[in-house]
Structure formats: structure tokens, C-alpha cells
Amino acid sequence: MGSTENRKPKTENPKANLRIFLTGVGGQGTLLASRLLGEAAMAAGYNPMVSETHGMAQRGGIVVSTLVLGDLQSPLISPGEADIMLGFEALEAFRALDRCHAKTLVIANTATMAPYPVAIGQARYPSVAQMFRRLAEQVGALLAFDAGTLARQAGSPLAVNMVILGALAATDSLPIAAEDILSVIRRGTKEKFLASNLQAFELGAAVAREPGNWLRR
């Protein structure tokens, strides 16, 4: 017992240690996004660990999930250790800056959802432009765009997660091919949502492919 050889299969790619942190507001589909990424990673031969928030936090609160790939066993991501951060809502993206390091790649939705204290005038929602300017100064790469509008354009306001996944897949930062993610989406999506989800994915990818859209790269 105990030798490292028989612990778990090694991945093909030696530089594949990758920590992805997803954050958003309950109902935005962060859990589905991390699960799809996990499924795609597994289909590509990895041993992904995906951790999720359930229960109380889903009632309009913050929902985070994490995906860890490579020769790592921990399912969680500590402050300062996310290699990729996906922010589904502007304020939550900025709040998750504490998970980022100087080389983190960030893809974030600039659309806002007012937290309750803001809605009733007891707190102020920070300036979105200001948050993303600061974020851009701290991380390795930042793509910030209105994923909500693109999701509606694709015919499904709930497809923000697909837009973000599409943008992520169009970067070269994942050891998983876009096609692997797409085939998981095709397999796991109900017929009537499939076309809009695929379109949302493509709209996100198109934004990421355009270098001029990146606040920092």
C-alpha cells in the first residue's frame, strides 16, 4: 500500500494543474457550468474535482463552485490560487478577486444584479467601470462583457452560463477542446433549449476571439 504509483492515473499533460473558480448569484447556472466543464474534462481523460454550494446560499445569495484539474487532490481553491475565474455577475466577479493571482485569467459578465441592501438603498453598488478597471490592473487577463444581453440575443436569458463557457472555450487556457465542451452540452441539454444554448456559446466565443474586446491580455 501507499506507493504513489497506484494512487490515481496521471494525466497526459504534465502542466495540467488548473484551478477554475466560478461565482455568481443563485439561479445564474454556475453549478451547471462547472459540472459541464467537469464532464468535458473527464471525457478528455482528466480526474476533475468539482465542488459546489447547495442549500441556504441558493436563495438569492452567492453561489460559487470550483473545478480543479491535474495532479491535484484538493477540491477547493484557496484565496489567491485560482488560475481562471469566471464571474457571472459584475459585483461577484470583483468580490472573487481575492481568489485571483497576478496571472489569473478572468472572464466576467458586466451585467449587474442588485443585492438586496442595494435594492433598498442601504448600500451602493460600486461603479462597474471602476471595478473592472481595478480588476484589469491586478490579474493576467480580463475579458469583461455583457453576457446577459448576448444570452437574450441567443433567445434564452438564462444562458449566461453558456455565453461564459463559450468565451472560455475560445481562449487557449483550457486543456480541453471547445468541441469536448460542446458535445457535453449537446448530450445534456433538452431539445428545446439546445439551439439557443449553442448560439449563446458561439456568441461568447466570438467575443473572446476578438483581441480588442480584452481589457487586458
Added chain:
Amino acid sequence: MSELLTGHAGERRLFLGNEAIVRGALEAGVVLVTTYPGTPASEIGDRCYEISRQTDLHFEFSTNEKVALEVAAGAAACGWRVLCAMKHVGVNVAADALMTLAYVGVKGGMVIVSADDPSLFSSQNEQDNRYYAKLAGLPMLEPATPEEAKVMTLAAFALSEELKVPVLLRTTTRVNHTRGPVTLGELAARPGPGRFYKDPFRQVMVPAVARQAHVRLLAAQDQARALAETSVFNEISGRGAWGIVTSSVPGTYVADALTELGLADKVRLLKLGFTHPLPEALLGDFLAPLTKVLVVEELEPYLEEGLKTVAQTRGLPVTIRGKGPDLFSRLYEYHPGLVREVVARFFGVASEAPGPMVPEKILGQPLPDRPPNLCAGCPHRAMYYAVKIALKDLGVEGIFPTDIGCYTLGLLPPLSMADFLICMGSSISTAAGISRATGQKVVAFIGDSTFFHSGLPALANAVHQKHDFLLVILDNGTTAMTGSQPHPGVSMAPPGFPGVHIPIPRVVKALGVEQLWVVNPYKYKESLAATKAALEAKGVRVLLSQAPCILYEARITGKKRTARFQVTRGCGECRDCLDNFGCPAMYLESGAEGQLQIDPDLCSGCAFCVQWCENIRPVGAGKGKE
């Protein structure tokens, strides 16, 4: 078909820890599963319910954890393999049964899942249930990953049958709610009916019988300890004069930390999965050559105490540390960076971890919190509002013992309708104590599922003892907080649900309550009038607020309310809705002159606010501005 019923042996699937436990149980040939829903264990019941609709698996959402455990124990006594799942505090409810079931023992394998919740993601405490294994004298396995959760569930059934006692499978939230690769085995067929063979002088726990049963339990513990000594779940790796002992999820953080700190060939690692009884010989042999040992475990120093006992017994000079200043806390969930830092500090090696960025500092202003909130259109909020306004109109302060469910969120402003909470069912009995002690106006709130869970004895007591308070039963027709599981009072069962419906009004009357008001909380005038009458009455009286959870209703019926409401005229300085109601669809426009507005994307169309605010009107009606 449930995805847990598909796939061939050897195939790898991405499963939630809870799904891995269910798959393991199915591969072990589990015949009956019982549970009371509770995060982080809920998905075990949800998946088993689904599977029970598709196969011959027997499953029930029992009314509480004690009932669940006893139903399972009865079936296990007849030779069936059974699984009983609950959250950590559920084991407290089941503890009376658990302690003596350990004496009675089982014939068919019995696995009890205790899902602990370090960091209290959705719980009222973060107790460490490993001590239950010690208290009850039962074997315990602790998985760290979904894969281990499946493998250990299978092993736990075999272990239980070998030792003839229930086995605890102790998880934490981070196991239950992590998805990881799981290798499938073959699904097992389930046997038909079992048979109860009479053996009263082993199975009826009167003192004379129990004295002998305790002897058998201690013998089973010795046997279990011997098995733990050689268990594959207790694994030693690495080499060196230093050591780390760990179990559960922190073991994964330790593994990564040793790699990242370059300590893999300096530290000997003992990862324990079979953690009660502790394998004393193995621990002693592990400790003997070492100079210093760090124990990495979340919550209480369970392993640390065990290791120190072994070291003392053997007279070993090794330094053993775990909890303490500059080391690990007894509080909250750990994470990889924290474990790496403490490991580095303890062994005196450098750890290059720059402090994380602080978003507030970088922005130069605080970030607004995002507290969870009752949904727009939630019937609980409507009932809370009526009670709030009724008390205001009567000029009386209310004291609000509350209970466990979505409605506990009534704690937060602006509702602020929660003053005292201990555990499931405590609203009713603490209300009795508070009103007896003070004579203040006490209004207790309890949900429908919680009422059946542990409200019934409390209400019978309150009536019998002539206490004086108003009990509001917030009946939304389901166990909403944990994902809408059914219970005896469900007004709207999932299609094909076989359970018999027990109407709450009949239960309340049968328990001796003479004064009962039943209201639809969305009908404001009626519910306000009934609430005032109920508040002014004396003795134990019940106000039953009946309206389905809107999320659940939409899921079951497919119907969605299409009406939407808007603020048609400026409402000036009036902030009644924000100060007393707090619907998340309502917001103030930014700016000094900001008017109240209703977000049409968030409005559920419940039509409650329109009944008490003349400035709110249906969209499309009258002179509404667009």
C-alpha cells in the same frame, strides 16, 4: 431512468459524493433507504426517491431521523440491507435509537450516513459526529472523495454484516457536494421479502438482556479494531522522521501541500479512513520512529486525542500537535492554502504564499453584502407581513421563536421576525417557556415539514400544560429549503407519490387545540383580520397559513403566474414596503429622487402588495406608465 442505474462495470462517471453513496448502496444490494431531508445529505434521498419509482428499491422520506433510523433498523433485523441518511444534527434526533440499536445489532447490513457541515453552510451548529461513533461504540468510515464514498459505502455494508452492528459513514459537506470521478461496479439484485425470526432475549432491550448485549457490543468493537488495523482505508505513505496523520477531505489538502512544499520524502503520512475504533497498534507503530507529528483534521481533535492516548500508553517521546494557536482551529472548514501554511510552519519550511488581494482595499470602498432572501412571491413573507402589521395595529411587541426552514430567513431585516431558535421543533416548546416566564405576546413560527418532524409532541405538551402563545404554521405544502421533498401534510404531491395525506387541521384539532384559524396568506384583509383575532385570544391557538411554495407549485403544475405589477404613482416618502415587507422584486431607483420600482423580471405576480398599497397596480391596467 436515473443515471445512477445506468453504466457498465469499470465505467467512470462524474458523481456528486451523495450520488456516489447511492451508487455504492445499489451495488451492495440495498433494499430499503430511509431519510429525513437535510443539507448536505439531501441528494441521497432525492436520488433514492427517483430510483424507488423506477425499481423495486424501497424508500421513504420519514417524518424525522429517529423514525427513519427505526424503520431501517426494523428492516435490517429481518435481513435486508438498509441505508439511513441524515445531516449531522439529525443524528441528535436519532440518537436515542442509535445508542441502543448498537446493543440490539442488525442482521442485514446497515449503513448510517452522518453528513457533517463544517463552516455551517446550512446548519445551526458544526458538531463533530465522529464522537457519535465513539459514544455508540460503532465502526466508522470516513471518505475524502466521491470515489472513496462509493467504495466505503460498499465496504460498510459488508463490515456491518460481519460485525452485526450498524456502521457509520461520516461525511462532510465537501464530500457530499463535490463531484469527482467514480468507477462503477455491477449493480446488485435486491432480495425479496425478509423474515423476522423471534429472538426476544437478544432483541428486547430490558436491563437483563441489555447487560449481555453490551458485552456483545464491546466484543464487536474489539473485532472492529482488529479489522481497522489492516484496513485498506488506513494508508501509510512517504518516509522521514516527521509525520502527519489526517482523515477525510483535509487529507487531500495535505497531499497537495506535501507535494508543493517538497516534503514528500521528509514526512511520513498516515491517512485514516476507518476511524472508529482507531487502529491502536497501527498508530503506535506509525508514531514509534517519529519525532514530531501534525494531526490535520477539521473540527474537534478526535484523532489527536486518540494518538496522544496511544503515545502515552506506549511511552513514546514523540511530539503530537493538531489544534492550538499557530496551528489548526476547531472552527470551520479548512482549505488547501491554510493546511499548506500550517504544515510549513510546523515543520519549519518556507512557504511562498503572498497574501491574497483584498477587493475592498483595491476598490477603496466596501462591497455590499448579498444575503440570501425569501423569494419574490414567497407565501411566508405575506404571512410575516400580516403578523407584523397586526401587532403594530394592536400596539403590542411580539416575541418570535422560530424554526428551521426557508422561513428562518425571516430573521433578516426588514422582516426581523425571528428571535429564538435552537433546533427542529424548538419554536413551539421555547414559546411555551418564554410566555410562561414573561407573559409577553409570543408568536411562534414553524413550517409544515418541521411540524410533522418534531412539532407534534411539543404542541400536545403546550395544550396539556395550558401554555399561552400563538403558533403560526407556515404550510407551503412541501419541504422547500432542502429541495421540495414530500411529508405527511403535503397538499400537492409529486405525480405518482404513494404517501397518504394527513391534513394539518385534523392533526392540530386532534392534539387538543380548540382555536384554529386557517388563512390564505395572499388574501391580505382576511389574513390580517384572522391574525388580529388569533393574537388577541388566550391559550394555545394556531393560525395555519396555507399557500404552496411558488417554486414548487411551478415545478409540479407547470403553471406560472403571468400577472405583473408596477408602481404607477410616485409614493413620496412612504417606505412601508421596504421597511416592513422587503420583496426582492422591489427596488429604489438610484439617485436622490429615486422612486420605488418593481422589477418585472423578478415580480412573481403574487398580487399581494397591490392589496395594501394604492400606488401599485397591475401592469397594463389603468393609467400605468410603461
